[in-house]
Amino acid sequence: MKITRFYFNMLPVNCYVLWNDNSRECAIVDAGCYYTKEEETLARFISDNQLTVKYLLATHLHFDHCFGNAFVAQKYGVSLCASQADEFLLQLMPQQCQAFGIPFKGKIEPIGQYIDHGDTFVLGQEEIRAIAVPGHSPGSLAFYVPESGFVLTGDALFQLSIGRTDFPGGNHRQLIESIHKNLLTLPSETVVYPGHGPETEIGIERTENPFL
Ligand SMILES: [Zn+2]
DSSP states (O other), rough: OOEEEETTTTTTTTEEEOOTTTTTTTEOOOOOOOOHHHHHHHHHHHHHHHHHEEEEESSSSOOOGGTTHHHHHHHHHHOOOEOOOGTHHTTTHHHHHHTTTTTOOOOOOEEEEEEEOEEEEETTTTTEEEEETTTTTOOEEEEETTTTTTEEEETTEEEEOOOOOOOOOOOOOHHHIIIIIIISSSSSOEEEEEEOOOOOHHHHHHOOOOOO
């Protein structure tokens, strides 16, 4: 599985495109594109690489990870896949934006398909496995690609840091538990691609992350 990262919007969010080299199928994870220019950057990447968008996945439904969901859903005819436990956050999106002084723009894309822990998404012959990591938000998910040895952790786990838990539905103890139980148990050499900031490895976070 190949992976490319984009930095989108003012916060900025890591948006990832995962694709299979043979089938040219791809998944867009956390479509945080806010500006028209960012939508164009994403669309150009898809067309330049002759990819077919098969999935639109969300690690969680905080506004900064969702700005481009409606754009991607409409342009590529895919439905948003996310956890039902985060669905309430969609209605809070205009308020969330306001709290950060960001003009709310576009429309709120509803969830088209719920994701549960253990669900898999297939690109070519390769599997993306959903892992529940609640705490930063109730429905936070990680996406693990075992064959390629990487995991997308959203805002649960960052390089030497963890997600904040002061947003609606956040729970610090639950987050720590999720990370220990469902992320730190992955192989040490697993590369971690977080929702913000640079990548890291599970083994490094297991031994050096001061919050764990
Ligand atoms: Zn978040």
